[in-house]
Amino acid sequence: MLPIVSSTTLWVIRSSTTQTLVSGTCSCTCLFLSDHLKPASLFDILEKHVAFNAAYNSGEREAENASTCLEGTREDVIRKISAWVQGNTDLPICWLQGPAGSGKSTVAHTIAKQCDDNQKLAFSFFFSRSKLDRSDTAKFFPTFAHQLAQFFPAIQLSMQHALAGDASIPFQRLDDQIKKLIIDPILTIKEPISMIVVIDGLDECGGDEGLVQKLIWLLVHPTPRLPFRFLFTSRPEPHLEQTFASPSTKSKTCFLALRDFSAHDDVHHYLQLHLSEVRDRENQLMRDVPRPWPS
Ligand SMILES: Nc1ncnc2c1ncn2[C@@H]1O[C@H](COP(=O)(O)OP(=O)(O)O)[C@@H](O)[C@H]1O
Ligand SMILES: [Mg+2]
Numbered sequence: 001m002l003p004i005v006s007s008t009t010l011w012v013i014r015s016s017t018t019q020t021l022v023s024g025t026c027s028c029t030c031l032f033l034s035d036h037l038k039p040a041s042l043f044d045i046l047e048k049h050v051a052f053n054a055a056y057n058s059g060e061r062e063a064e065n066a067s068t069c070l071e072g073t074r075e076d077v078i079r080k081i082s083a084w085v086q087g088n089t090d091l092p093i094c095w096l097q098g099p100a101g102s103g104k105s106t107v108a109h110t111i112a113k114q115c116d117d118n119q120k121l122a123f124s125f126f127f128s129r130s131k132l133d134r135s136d137t138a139k140f141f142p143t144f145a146h147q148l149a150q151f152f153p154a155i156q157l158s159m160q161h162a163l164a165g166d167a168s169i170p171f172q173r174l175d176d177q178i179k180k181l182i183i184d185p186i187l188t189i190k191e192p193i194s195m196i197v198v199i200d201g202l203d204e205c206g207g208d209e210g211l212v213q214k215l216i217w218l219l220v221h222p223t224p225r226l227p228f229r230f231l232f233t234s235r236p237e238p239h240l241e242q243t244f245a246s247p248s249t250k251s252k253t254c255f256l257a258l259r260d261f262s263a264h265d266d267v268h269h270y271l272q273l274h275l276s277e278v279r280d281r282e283n284q285l286m287r288d289v290p291r292p293w294p295s
Pocket of ligand 1: 074102
């Protein structure tokens with residue numbers, strides 16, 4: 001039996017079983033170390049700083065009807081991004097831009113799922129301006145670390161070591177967070193590995209414009225040293241265009257604008273499919289409508 005020692009933040013009380021010793025006017029609480037104190041896992045430490053709903057496949061996104069592209073739609077842009085994923089260029093950044101409602105998140109979701117199915121997706125974060133945790137830059141790097149540690153367990157020890165030495169990392173400025181949670185741990189890995197990160201809706205990231213510009217810079221700047229390729233999507237907003245137009249970022253970026261890909265066939269395909277469903281469902285009502293319908 002040992003008295004509780006609160007020397008390190010890595011140790012947490014997992015059981016409420018305590019024993020109080022009373023001696024004269026002095027009382028102290030003792031715990032049995034063997035079963036009741038266990039090292040908190042990396043995931044325990046990060047948990048309260050993580051935006052779990054930001055992942056492409058979160059239940060919250062599914063409830064918003066977020067999904068992959070309808071089969072047969074957006075084939076050209078998906079083919080281009082898939083080729084970039086496969087490494088057809090040395091450019092580590094891909095920026096897909098388009099106006100609101102043009103289908104950026106749906107394309108990003110499709111790519112994230114493909115990468116996930118092929119064990120290439122290290123991290124996905126889908127910003128949403130209407131959700132507190134999904135627009136909070138403070139949650140971005142802990143969420144990155146949490147997903148990366150699951151995808152790539154070899155990194156867990158160095159992440160855990162960093163957090164054991166300094167539990168305040170999730171509260172620090174973004175520069176320190178990325179260095180201590182992502183860059184330093186990944187640089188301890190010697191084996192060659194290539195990973196994809198999908199970040200959707202930069203324009204939906206909360207805080208001021210300078211903060212999201214900084215976030216992009218922090219991710220893009222160290223890319224030559226890191227095994228990540230980043231797919232970003234956003235509306236073409238001036239502060240984001242300015243960031244991607246800066247020479248050091250531009251030289252690393254594959255630019256794709258959804259307006260350059262015709263959606264005519266996609267809309268035709270979409271209407272065909274859904275109107276055929278209506279026809280089949282309302283067969284009786286539509287019995288006098290000449291076929292084929294829709295023509
Ligand atoms: N290729 C597609 N297949 C099926 N639905 C789509 C497709 N593209 C867009 N949508 C639908 O259109 C709406 C807007 O798409 P979204 O990807 O959210 O646009 P953005 O991210 O550009 O604002 C969503 O309801 C989405 O499900
Ligand atoms: Mg979107």
